[in-house]
Amino acid sequence: MNIALLGYGKMGKIIEKIAAERKHNIVLKIDFYNQNELTTENLKNADVVIEFSTPTSVIGNIQHCFEAGVPVVVGTTGWYEHLPEIKQKCLESNGTMLYASNFSVGVNIFFHINKLLAKLMNKYPYYDVQVEEIHHTQKLDSPSGTAITIAEGIIENLDTKKEWVNILTSDGDNSASDNVKNDQLLIESFRIENIPGTHTVIYDSEIDTIEFKHTAHNRNGFALGAVLAAEWIRGKKGFFPVAEMFDFGT
Template identity: 50%
Template sequence: MNIILLGYGKMGKIIERIALERGHVVTARIDVDNSDAFDTAEGDVAIEFSHPDAAFNNIRRCLSRQLPVVCGTTGWLARKPEIETLCRQQNSTFFYASNYSLGVNVFFKVNEFLAKLMNNFPQYDIRMDEVHHTEKRDAPSGTAITLAEGVMKHLTRKKSWVNDQTGKSEDLFIESFRIDQVPGTHVVKYESAIDDLEIKHIAHSREGFALGAVMVAEWLKDKKGVLGMDDFLKF
């Protein structure tokens, strides 16, 4: 498989190494310094881990070329509906996940199941913590937002997530920490006067994210439409 990398930072380099180990060819490495090279790059699929300011345009260009694109960039999701509409109009292929780790996607399902149970116990308030490396630009993380959306789907007393404490009972507070060399930690906490309950996922490296993205790119062959991890993992 021939892969175009859109974004060649730390994640892009790990994705490249894993792709090569799995027998694939990286035909282009597109970053901020050589974005024009995308116009002549040839590949079977693009893997997009760039910057929130670049992601929308990167994906749009892929869709216009009928180039399947696997995206893991967060921080641009206000425009994701536009991309989904464009993908369908172009009969192209767009795969997005806030996190490509198998463990995190199991964690998403555990989080939703727990929220459904805790909806019956209003004495518990809920909050979330997320910790990432200092180079991560967006806060809260895309993974934290996905977790919050999973909670709000089932916990009717929470209406929206916030990244600063407002004191409103209907807000789900996500506290973001940026610490050097932390790949990613997410904690969902239910707290009451009697006891606390929490679930946690700790990533030890970026390897799981990169491997998942490459495996999705392999799976994406001959598929069309707007896809995500539920489709890939058959949850």
Template identity: 50%
Template sequence: MNIALLGYGKMGKVIERIALERGHAIVLRKTRQDSFEGLETADVAIDFSIPDAAVENITACLQNGIPVVSGTTGWLAQYEAMKALCEKQNGAFLYGSNFSLGVNLFFELNQKLAQLMAKFPQYAVDMEEIHHTQKLDKPSGTAITLAEGLLPYTPFTQWSLEAEATDKLYIDVKRENDVPGTHSIFYRSAVDTIEIKHTAHNREGFAYGAVLAAEWLATRKGVFTMKDVLDL
């Protein structure tokens, strides 16, 4: 399979290595300054760029009939527009806030626990996410997905980065050196605390999941998520 890499930073390079190990070829390695030359030869594209470039990358793929997997976060105000473009072009588009297999299982666990805890209002819920200092968006896309899984089972309708906003789900965002990604959900009462936590040890899990998603998407049409890929 021929793969176009849209974004060739640290994640792009790990994705490249895993894709090559799985027998695929890389036909485009695009940074922000590069053109899309070579995109037309791709069977599928994987976008791990930056928020300002993601919409342009996804649009170029859909307009050229190239299935596209995007793991870039921080651009989701345009998500519905990209879905509409995919449907108009009869294309294939898969967005994931996190492609790690473990994180996607964690999403399911988070929602199940939230359903259980909804019966016990003595527990107050909050979240924490920690990433490396180079991460541009706050909170992470993964944290937003976790929050969206929680909110229907809480008194809240929105999340907030402000601890003082007691009418919203609080997400404590931290940026530390060399942290690939750690996400925790806490249920706190006067007598105890329940915590679930996912800790990424490196970028391998994200990259492997992105390549699996690209392999799955290459022969399909429509708008999908990792739930479809993993049959969750």
């Protein structure tokens, strides 16, 4: 399969390696410095595009893929407020798109169990819940897209939480968390050198604490998941959240 990479940073480079191991060809690589090569003609050489760039460039890049009629797998995070309009544009243009806040198999298992756990915890309202996420210091968005997906999974299933709020905790000062209301789900973000991504859901009561945690050891799982998504989406039409690819059932 011919793949175009939009974004050739930390993720783009690992995706290139894993795609080659799976016998795919990289026919186009676009980064900040050669955006002039992002043309409809060049995109049409690809069977699928994989997009891991920045929150400010992702929307334009996705629209370019729709115009070229090439399916796009989107890993970039930090733009989800535009999700409804992008979905509409995808369907109107008869395009194909799959997006994920996190492509790793382990995290998608985590997402699924997180929802089941939240539903179960309705029976035990004396536990309060919060989400913690830790990432490397170059990460541009906060909270992480993965933490937002985790929080949405809790809010959909736990009656006591209505919306999430985020605090980026620096220097160990988390005094701002005192202002979080009972029906708000706190996502606390930490930025620490060299952490690929750690997410913890914490149910806390006076008696005990239950912690449900995923730790990424490196970026390979995200990259493999993105290549698997490119293989899965080829030949399909429509707009797909990654859960459709994993299909864990209910």
